[in-house]
Amino acid sequence: MHARMSLTTALRAIDEAVDQHPNMDINVLFMGGEPILSLGLIQDIVTTCREKYNGIAFHFKIVSNGTLIHKKEQEWINANSDIVEVTLSIDGDRETHNLHRCKSYDLIDYDYWEHSYPNLPTINMVVTPETIGKMASNVIKYEKRGYYIKTILADGVKWNLEKDIPIFERELNTLIEHYVANPDLYPTSCLTIPIYALNSKYALSPCEPGHNSICIMPDGTKVPCYRCSPFFGDNDGYILNELCTKKIEDITAREVCKDCSVRRLCNACPAQVAGLRRNIESAEQYCAIEKTLLRANAYAMTQFLLYQPNCSYLKNMSGEQKKDIITNSIFILKKLHL
DSSP states (O other): OOOOOOHHHHHHHHHHHHHHOTTSOEEEEEOSSOGGGGHHHHHHHHHHHHHHOTTSOEEEEEEEOSTTOOHHHHHHHHHTTTTEEEEEEOOSSHHHHHHHTTTOGGGSOHHHHHHTSSSOOEEEEEEOTTTGGGHHHHHHHHHHTTOEEEEEEOSSOOOOHHHHHHHHHHHHHHHHHHHHHOTTSOOOGGGOOOGGGTTSSSOOOSOHHHHHOOEEOTTSOEESSGGGSTTSSSSOGGGGHHHHHSOGGGOOOOHHHHTOTTHHHHSSOHHHHHHHTTOHHHHHHHHHHHHHHHHHHHHHHHHHHHHOTTSTTTTTSOHHHHHHHHHHHHHHHHHOOO
16 A cells, blocks of 8 residues: 655644643654655654644654665754654664565665764564574674664564474573673563563553554544554454454453463454454464463563562562562463463
């Protein structure tokens, strides 16, 4: 699907957000495709918001592959870095990145991001069955250069559980050892699932995009989140409104999901999404992956608490949260099996 949003549509959406939340900061996320293809629109939006809403705090985030950000774009980003942030989509080293990113690794100006950008950007690193064997080394490679990494397991792909799960476990264990040895590093996102929220007063809210924000399509149509749009996967995204507009406990998915002992931690779990789409094979694959991920998180928490109780991830948590982490980690490690 190819479409571009008009300035009128964009500003109308921002006006509505300001009217509905007059005392709140406004966070605007630009996604694509590649948002930099519409940088002129983004620039007009930022300029208008500065002039029109002088008393409101705006924060704009652009998720970009970085290939179109050169001298002119860099100058504008730096000049607006007080309210504009860029997140880069980079999947790993040259070989890994080029596998699914049209061989674009060498089109990214790493010198700018690492030496001239006001703060090193976060990297969204998508992991696929073809690249999972290098997940740990790729995360560590970019952390050494100062980046924070969000690891994202690819959605809508076919995983071979017999082959991929052992590799995934190996890579997760390598990362856990890495963070225990480097307690000042904040762990990559796949190892920061809020274990303390299982069976405790720190219960997770339903899928945040559906409750705390809206997604605006290029024609102005509103959907609860980007996963509900036809840009995400297939065109049955409307089914996912169930995930974005209902409480976790009320979602009708697979029967096995209803009795899951850790369902609270899944939130908009890919297995539940596949279940809503009646794709049982995919649901079973993602369920196995999520269980592996939760067990790794539980093990990571026990290692942090035993050997690095003041590490970056734990240092600002209350004693009660840490106690819940211990209890819930033991529960997960005992209860959760493939």
